[in-house]
Amino acid sequence: xxxxxxxxxxxxxxxxxxxxxxxxxxxxxxxxxxxxxxxxxxxxxxxxxxxxxxxxxxxxxxxxxxxxxxxxxxxxxxxxxxxxxxxxxxxxxxxxxxxxxxxxxxxxxxxxxxxxxxxxxxxxxxxxxxxxxxxxxxxxxxxxxxxxxxxxxxxxxxxxxxxxxxxxxxxxxxxxxxxxxxxxxxxxxxxxxxxxxxxxxxxxxxxxxxxxxxxxxxxxxxxxxxxxxxxxxxxxxxxxxxxxxxxxxxxxxxxxxxxxxxxxxxxxxxxxxxxxxxxxxxxxxxxxxxxxxxxxxxxxxxxxxxxxxxxxxxxxxxxxxxxxxxxxxxxxxxxxxxxxxxxx
Amino acid sequence: xxxxxxxxxxxxxxxxxxxxxxxxxxxxxxxxxxxxxxxxxxxxxxxxxxxxxxxxxxxxxxxxxxxxxxxxxxxxxxxxxxxxxxxxxxxxxxxxxxxxxxxxxxxxxxxxxxxxxxxxxxxxxxxxxxxxxxxxxxxxxxxxxxxxxxxxxxxxxxxxxxxxxxxxxxxxxxxxxxxxxxxxxxxxxxxxxxxxxxxxxxxxxxxxxxxxxxxxxxxxxxxxxxxxxxxxxxxxxxxxxxxxxxxxxxxxxxxxxxxxxxxxxxxxxxxxxxxxxxxxxxxxxxxxxxxxxxxxxxxxxxxxxxxxxxxxxxxxxxxxxxxxxxxxxxxxxxxxxxxxxxxx
DNA sequence: TACGATTGTGCAACCGGTTGCGCAACTATG
DNA sequence: CATAGTTGCGCAACCGGTTGCACAATCGTA
Numbered sequence: 001x002x003x004x005x006x007x008x009x010x011x012x013x014x015x016x017x018x019x020x021x022x023x024x025x026x027x028x029x030x031x032x033x034x035x036x037x038x039x040x041x042x043x044x045x046x047x048x049x050x051x052x053x054x055x056x057x058x059x060x061x062x063x064x065x066x067x068x069x070x071x072x073x074x075x076x077x078x079x080x081x082x083x084x085x086x087x088x089x090x091x092x093x094x095x096x097x098x099x100x101x102x103x104x105x106x107x108x109x110x111x112x113x114x115x116x117x118x119x120x121x122x123x124x125x126x127x128x129x130x131x132x133x134x135x136x137x138x139x140x141x142x143x144x145x146x147x148x149x150x151x152x153x154x155x156x157x158x159x160x161x162x163x164x165x166x167x168x169x170x171x172x173x174x175x176x177x178x179x180x181x182x183x184x185x186x187x188x189x190x191x192x193x194x195x196x197x198x199x200x201x202x203x204x205x206x207x208x209x210x211x212x213x214x215x216x217x218x219x220x221x222x223x224x225x226x227x228x229x230x231x232x233x234x235x236x237x238x239x240x241x242x243x244x245x246x247x248x249x250x251x252x253x254x255x256x257x258x259x260x261x262x263x264x265x266x267x268x269x270x271x272x273x274x275x276x277x278x279x280x281x282x283x284x285x286x287x288x289x290x291x292x293x294x295x296x297x298x299x300x301x302x303x304x305x306x307x308x309x310x311x312x313x314x315x316x317x318x319x320x321x322x323x324x325x326x327x328x329x330x331x332x333x334x335x336x337x338x339x340x341x342x343x344x
Numbered sequence: 345x346x347x348x349x350x351x352x353x354x355x356x357x358x359x360x361x362x363x364x365x366x367x368x369x370x371x372x373x374x375x376x377x378x379x380x381x382x383x384x385x386x387x388x389x390x391x392x393x394x395x396x397x398x399x400x401x402x403x404x405x406x407x408x409x410x411x412x413x414x415x416x417x418x419x420x421x422x423x424x425x426x427x428x429x430x431x432x433x434x435x436x437x438x439x440x441x442x443x444x445x446x447x448x449x450x451x452x453x454x455x456x457x458x459x460x461x462x463x464x465x466x467x468x469x470x471x472x473x474x475x476x477x478x479x480x481x482x483x484x485x486x487x488x489x490x491x492x493x494x495x496x497x498x499x500x501x502x503x504x505x506x507x508x509x510x511x512x513x514x515x516x517x518x519x520x521x522x523x524x525x526x527x528x529x530x531x532x533x534x535x536x537x538x539x540x541x542x543x544x545x546x547x548x549x550x551x552x553x554x555x556x557x558x559x560x561x562x563x564x565x566x567x568x569x570x571x572x573x574x575x576x577x578x579x580x581x582x583x584x585x586x587x588x589x590x591x592x593x594x595x596x597x598x599x600x601x602x603x604x605x606x607x608x609x610x611x612x613x614x615x616x617x618x619x620x621x622x623x624x625x626x627x628x629x630x631x632x633x634x635x636x637x638x639x640x641x642x643x644x645x646x647x648x649x650x651x652x653x654x655x656x657x658x659x660x661x662x663x664x665x666x667x668x669x670x671x672x673x674x675x676x677x678x679x680x681x682x683x684x685x686x687x688x
Numbered sequence: 689t690a691c692g693a694t695t696g697t698g699c700a701a702c703c704g705g706t707t708g709c710g711c712a713a714c715t716a717t718g
Numbered sequence: 719c720a721t722a723g724t725t726g727c728g729c730a731a732c733c734g735g736t737t738g739c740a741c742a743a744t745c746g747t748a
Contacts, residue, residue, distance in 0.1 A: 348733095348734055348735080349734065349735060349736095350734080350735095360734090360735080360736095361735095361736075361737075363735095364735065364736055364737080365736090365737090367735095367736095368736085392734080392735070393733090393734050393735065395733090395734080395735090396733070396734035396735040396736090397734080397735055397736080398735090399733090399734080399735070399736095400734080400735045400736045400737085401735085401736070
């Protein structure tokens with residue numbers, strides 16, 4: 001079939017082991033021999049077979065990425081695309097390959113992950129899911145298989161994870177509204193089973209605390225994690241005797257629903273009610289008015305996850321790493337009070 | 345390290361070759377032996393090493409996916425995510441792994457692809473790019489390496505490709521507007537170096553022809569492939585002496601810009617000008633008014649690409665396959681004239 | 689009972705690399 | 719000139735599986 005190390009060896013008049021050492025740039029090979037062999041390799045268009053190398057080296061130079069089975073929220077923001085770009089860039093730079101795996105349900109996801117691990121097709125794993133209870137994670141811990149989770153995980157200290165600073169993000173968004181003069185600020189989000197959801201809420205509360213604003217349960221509305229959910233949640237807040245003058249909405253898609261509800265009520269954004277979203281979905285800047293949102297650096301999340309994993313694979317350092325990627329508030333019209341708006 | 349076939353053989357009191365044949369469910373092994381070996385395998389928690397199998401079988405059971413280096417338009421619609429899901433599902437079902445590769449520029453993309461091929465890390469490739477001139481494609485053809493392109497390609501017959509029916513899509517969108525009573529229909533798009541762009545335009549013209557409407561150059565505006573480009577293009581059409589009463593916009597993101605331009609002019613959508621977009625971006629249904637758009641079945645694109653490739657890998661059938669995935673017009677308010685709007 | 693056909697298993701080579709160790713040739717030293 | 723030390727390369731085993739072929743055991747039949 002294609003040219004092997006033996007073919008090269010024969011053509012160069014040396015042993016296969018010599019060719020191998022040339023590839024590895026082993027210092028025990030003389031310069032002259034090296035040059036000759038390299039020459040022949042070039043002429044014969046030789047490339048070492050990665051599979052054979054993997055077998056001999058007991059290392060695949062491949063990391064596996066497990067994509068969540070249902071793409072859930074992924075639909076609206078290009079989370080997955082960006083995280084893969086980040087992982088890909090890091091892996092490529094470090095000479096690693098990226099094997100992608102998924103499953104149509106949670107059970108299949110578990111099985112396909114186990115398969116990668118058991119059949120030793122990958123050296124390590126990146127998990128793009130952060131469920132509270134996770135069979136896969138338990139299994140990996142038990143097997144002492146190297147992996148890193150994107151998104152914080154309850155089992156905090158025992159595992160590697162990379163996450164954006166959701167609490168800070170919640171704080172910053174809320175603080176921004178407070179500094180715009182708001183005192184009645186609502187919080188709209190999805191269920192708290194999502195780890196990041198709770199974090200964002202914590203940040204929100206912390207900000208209220210910092211400015212001695214009391215948190216009121218009336219200003220909290222949790223609904224389904226979709227445009228429609230945001231719409232319903234806002235309708236609920238609007239039906240209160242006391243309406244908030246601003247809302248922190250823990251996801252852009254929900255925020256779009258929130259905006260729809262506000263407009264439907266004949267109210268203006270931001271004059272009557274200001275809105276801040278999260279994730280800085282590409283469309284945040286295109287809605288009317290453009291939505292203030294907390295930007296998440298998803299590429300960095302992926303890049304860092306890969307770096308942490310590969311570092312761990314290449315050193316025997318077994319210390320678990322935790323990386324927090326900062327966020328950034330992108331201020332747009334949906335949250336700017338009249339006075340400052342003139343500047344724009 | 346981990347359990348090998350030899351360990352199992354020893355424990356079961358048979359030869360390694362027998363264990364191998366049990367794994368392969370070879371009929372020459374007696375039922376009794378099979379059961380015993382399977383039992384031992386279970387007890388020892390044995391999984392065959394995928395790398396070793398690959399080496400022996402000269403097949404990696406892996407397909408490579410090359411992601412375009414810049415994610416360009418990908419930002420708005422979850423194209424990449426969906427296509428990967430499709431590929432993943434098919435591959436998984438067929439017992440294949442998916443190796444993901446990319447590069448930060450076109451040259452690196454080429455090199456990393458060559459590497460996968462030359463080092464024999466994958467059995468076949470799926471290319472997510474469809475450039476008119478493509479070094480990678482030329483190389484693969486020369487090497488007779490199995491691959492399929494997502495998106496039509498000029499070298500039509502010589503290669504496998506999977507694409508959605510862009511021409512039909514353009515036709516349907518235009519036809520829809522004509523049936524709403526429009527006779528002055530504009531076309532807004534990006535450059536025609538994108539293959540699909542030209543196809544959509546062809547469909548548009550064909551529809552005009554079918555209904556004996558003359559095409560006017562004045563109604564054509566090509567701009568940058570972004571919201572801003574759509575905005576500029578529409579401004580241009582609006583500055584014409586004769587304005588169109590409807591526009592076909594070859595991409596949703598551009599369509600959002602188009603809508604912005606129309607509103608800015610104080611015109612109403614759809615009453616004054618109707619708009620139709622393409623790709624059915626998730627946000628199409630959330631803008632005001634909701635945007636009529638041609639839905640692209642990206643998951644199917646990926647799924648089919650993988651199926652075509654794997655079929656080709658497993659049969660010696662060398663006939664090149666071409667699959668066209670249909671599209672679907674999703675009619676929303678942005679293109680419905682008053683009379684019919686009542687029905688909603 | 690003897691012999692060919694059938695069935696079940698093992699031996700050993702092979703896939704394409706890597707690497708410990710040994711040995712030959714060369715250089716330096718007394 | 720003999721011996722010890724260094725340098726450069728090859729032999730052969732190994733990574734963990736697969737598979738062609740040989741051979742022993744069992745069965746059917748004359």
